[in-house]
Amino acid sequence: MKVGLVQSPVWWTIDPPLGLAQVAGCLRAAGHEVAVWDLNILLWKNRLPQYENMWLWEQYQFWNHPDIVDRFFEDNREFIDKTLEGMLSSDCRLFGFSIYAGTQRAALRLAQRLKEADSRRRVVFGGQYFFRGPHAEEMLRTGFVDAVVRGAGDELFPQLAADLERTGLPRKRAGLLFRDGADIVDGGPAESPKNLDALPFPDFSGFPMDLYTDKTRIPVAASRGCVLGCRFCSSREFWPHYSGMSGERIFAELKHQKAMFPQRAHFEFYDLTANGRPENLYRFALLAADFMIQHRPERNFRWKINAIVRPEMTRDYLAVLKAGGCQDIIYGIESGSPDVLWRMNKNYDPAVADRVLQATHEVGIRTVANFMFGFPGETEEDFQLTLDFLRRNRPWLDMAYGSATFTSLEEYSYLAEHPREFDIRQETAHTAHNLYWDSLDGKNTYPVRLDRYARFRRTCRELGLDAYKGLDGALELDRLANLAHYYQYRDRRLEAIGAYVDYLERDRASRPMREQLRRYQGDLRLLVKALRLVERANRLLLSANGALREGQELLRRTLESGELLAMPGSSRGEIDRVRLYVARAQRFLRRLTHGGGLRWGDRGLVVCWEKEPAPPLEELRALRSKVDRLIELSESEEARTSPAAVVPGAR
Ligand code: B12
Ligand code: SF4
Numbered sequence: 001m002k003v004g005l006v007q008s009p010v011w012w013t014i015d016p017p018l019g020l021a022q023v024a025g026c027l028r029a030a031g032h033e034v035a036v037w038d039l040n041i042l043l044w045k046n047r048l049p050q051y052e053n054m055w056l057w058e059q060y061q062f063w064n065h066p067d068i069v070d071r072f073f074e075d076n077r078e079f080i081d082k083t084l085e086g087m088l089s090s091d092c093r094l095f096g097f098s099i100y101a102g103t104q105r106a107a108l109r110l111a112q113r114l115k116e117a118d119s120r121r122r123v124v125f126g127g128q129y130f131f132r133g134p135h136a137e138e139m140l141r142t143g144f145v146d147a148v149v150r151g152a153g154d155e156l157f158p159q160l161a162a163d164l165e166r167t168g169l170p171r172k173r174a175g176l177l178f179r180d181g182a183d184i185v186d187g188g189p190a191e192s193p194k195n196l197d198a199l200p201f202p203d204f205s206g207f208p209m210d211l212y213t214d215k216t217r218i219p220v221a222a223s224r225g226c227v228l229g230c231r232f233c234s235s236r237e238f239w240p241h242y243s244g245m246s247g248e249r250i251f252a253e254l255k256h257q258k259a260m261f262p263q264r265a266h267f268e269f270y271d272l273t274a275n276g277r278p279e280n281l282y283r284f285a286l287l288a289a290d291f292m293i294q295h296r297p298e299r300n301f302r303w304k305i306n307a308i309v310r311p312e313m314t315r316d317y318l319a320v321l322k323a324g325g326c327q328d329i330i331y332g333i334e335s336g337s338p339d340v341l342w343r344m345n346k347n348y349d350p351a352v353a354d355r356v357l358q359a360t361h362e363v364g365i366r367t368v369a370n371f372m373f374g375f376p377g378e379t380e381e382d383f384q385l386t387l388d389f390l391r392r393n394r395p396w397l398d399m400a401y402g403s404a405t406f407t408s409l410e411e412y413s414y415l416a417e418h419p420r421e422f423d424i425r426q427e428t429a430h431t432a433h434n435l436y437w438d439s440l441d442g443k444n445t446y447p448v449r450l451d452r453y454a455r456f457r458r459t460c461r462e463l464g465l466d467a468y469k470g471l472d473g474a475l476e477l478d479r480l481a482n483l484a485h486y487y488q489y490r491d492r493r494l495e496a497i498g499a500y501v502d503y504l505e506r507d508r509a510s511r512p513m514r515e516q517l518r519r520y521q522g523d524l525r526l527l528v529k530a531l532r533l534v535e536r537a538n539r540l541l542l543s544a545n546g547a548l549r550e551g552q553e554l555l556r557r558t559l560e561s562g563e564l565l566a567m568p569g570s571s572r573g574e575i576d577r578v579r580l581y582v583a584r585a586q587r588f589l590r591r592l593t594h595g596g597g598l599r600w601g602d603r604g605l606v607v608c609w610e611k612e613p614a615p616p617l618e619e620l621r622a623l624r625s626k627v628d629r630l631i632e633l634s635e636s637e638e639a640r641t642s643p644a645a646v647v648p649g650a651r
Contacts, residue, residue, distance in 0.1 A: 017098060072106070331360075
């Protein structure tokens with residue numbers, strides 16, 4: 001059967017999507033024909049200027065917004081129509097889409113268009129998006145997807161293609177869900193391939209290799225799953241069992257890919273941990289070293305891995321990896337505190353890490369260490385141990401990467417699913433915010449974690465250590481942006497404005513920050529107007545023969561009923577003026593984006609922004625002027641530096 005494989009946006013653009021290439025290899029090995037449409041890379045290549053940021057890794061959430069995806073399809077209609085025509089005019093009867101968090105919405109729109117054009121074409125979705133949760137059923141219920149593969153597709157997808165070719169119908173199999181009229185047939189939990197050595201090689205032959213930005217590399221995955229079960233990580237939920245290839249099989253794959261793409265000499269291992277079976281990695285490195293000695297220099301290759309700290313990583317062991325082409329190792333260090341490591345279930349001793357990092361560096365492998373901040377239970381003393389770790393290992397480190405989410409509650413991780421066990425405050429019955437969570441004692445908050453992250457990066461700078469975003473990376477800007485988003489989420493509006501203002505003072509041309517600040521600008525103007533009126537009303541009330549308390553009660557009732565009553569000791573004219581001021585102030589307050597109103601305080605009427613009293617008039621005025629001025633400056637700065645201003649004729 002001829003099968004079309006589709007990668008829809010968003011995925012990354014550096015190298016080809018490995019999951020889809022693996023499925024392509026398996027289909028071809030089972031005798032099926034394959035055609036590939038990597039729509040992600042094609043759309044990226046032809047992207048419109050307004051969608052430049054949509055492929056940034058940190059921005060993948062954009063692709064989860066139906067409106068944004070709809071607009072994207074509309075704006076790229078011509079290109080997408082042409083691609084769909086190509087797919088429909090092919091003789092592929094079955095289309096398989098690779099889906100990860102972020103690709104599902106665009107993929108569904110494409111599936112819809114395919115099905116609407118020709119309902120006889122079969123559409124199957126697979127990928128890690130379906131490994132957990134209700135997504136498979138949801139997709140089937142849309143009516144545009146015929147079947148979903150809920151686990152590894154290596155064996156199951158070729159079997160499904162064969163079933164469809166033979167009988168025109170899917171067969172019930174473990175890991176497969178499909179529509180049968182109005183019913184959904186569920187074949188039960190998926191099974192992972194046990195023997196990875198038996199897997200065909202990923203096949204990149206149908207992929208537009210010239211379009212991926214890194215022309216030197218090829219991705220490889222020599223294992224599935226991980227041997228550890230760190231509390232903050234969800235990998236066990238995706239791949240419950242660890243399985244790894246033998247050294248011979250890894251080497252065979254690299255040799256094959258090198259023969260297919262001689263100019264590509266870098267292998268990027270996408271294994272969660274490449275040293276899950278250290279002996280397999282060692283054997284692979286020995287074979288690779290022999291091969292390179294025989295074929296030097298034209299067959300040389302190099303590779304990069306993620307690894308865990310373990311005592312087997314001795315100097316001799318690492319020297320063999322180096323000889324076999326290992327160029328970089330990224331270690332998940334996470335913390336320098338034994339207590340925190342124990343809580344994380346990280347299962348290694350920092351003294352072993354010291355030794356492993358030193359040995360890695362000494363054999364000539366680039367040594368990178370990942371760190372996290374504010375894991376539940378981490379105290380300031382624990383954090384100091386992390387900084388100590390950094391300082392004492394400085395000579396062996398080429399790069400230190402501090403997690404920019406510090407400690408996030410990753411969906412399906414043990415940490416996210418057991419908040420009580422870790423004293424995490426729950427905001428709803430079952431959940432806490434994944435980034436902005438607080439500890440029950442209020443000592444571990446987002447600003448605390450952010451502060452540790454900032455101090456960590458500052459220490460890296462002092463040590464002359466590349467901290468991933470570069471030595472002079474925009475540390476302060478990152479800090480302010482994170483803080484502003486946090487305050488915004490927590491509805492601490494004045495602090496959010498303060499952080500956005502500080503940000504724009506440093507980086508005037510930032511349009512996203514300006515737009516965020518603009519959301520508050522209108523409210524500030526309205527609040528200043530309302531406050532001015534209310535101050536006048538309060539002055540009149542105070543001068544009403546000292547009858548404030550009584551007058552207050554009357555005014556309160558008036559505000560509730562909408563009609564202003566006479567106050568003891570005041571003239572008709574004064575009453576009318578108070579009524580006018582209050583009515584006008586309320587008119588302004590009703591237009592607030594964030595809501596607000598009037599309430600009674602000890603000294604008269606109080607203007608509230610949401611539920612909090614607004615700051616005094618002078619303070620608010622100063623803030624409003626500052627915000628107005630900054631927004632204006634930011635706009636002119638952007639106009640000055642925009643491509644249209646710099647490059648004549650640019651849009
Ligand atoms: C490498 C990797 C990346 C690379 C991608 C490089 C590349 N060229 O492929 C980078 C670093 C860019 C990346 C980024 C992101 N990633 Co990532 N990434 C991974 C990682 C570590 C390996 C993926 C891989 O190649 N596996 C090996 C292949 C063989 O397995 P596979 O892709 O799962 O494919 C198998 C099945 O899924 C299935 N399958 C796949 N496609 C299809 C298609 C059909 C039709 C069928 C039937 C079956 C099928 O069969 C395949 C063979 O068994 C996984 C974790 C893991 N170990 O799997 C996370 C993972 C895939 N990433 C994930 C996420 C969320 C992201 C991000 C969205 C954000 C983030 N949190 O990091 C960004 C996306 C950014 C972007 N804009 O592109 C999640 C996906 C979760 C989900 N529910 O979808 C994972 C599982 C990690 C996690 N637990 O959070 N990632
Ligand atoms: S070592 Fe890495 S992949 Fe394995 S469980 Fe820990 S964090 Fe997850």
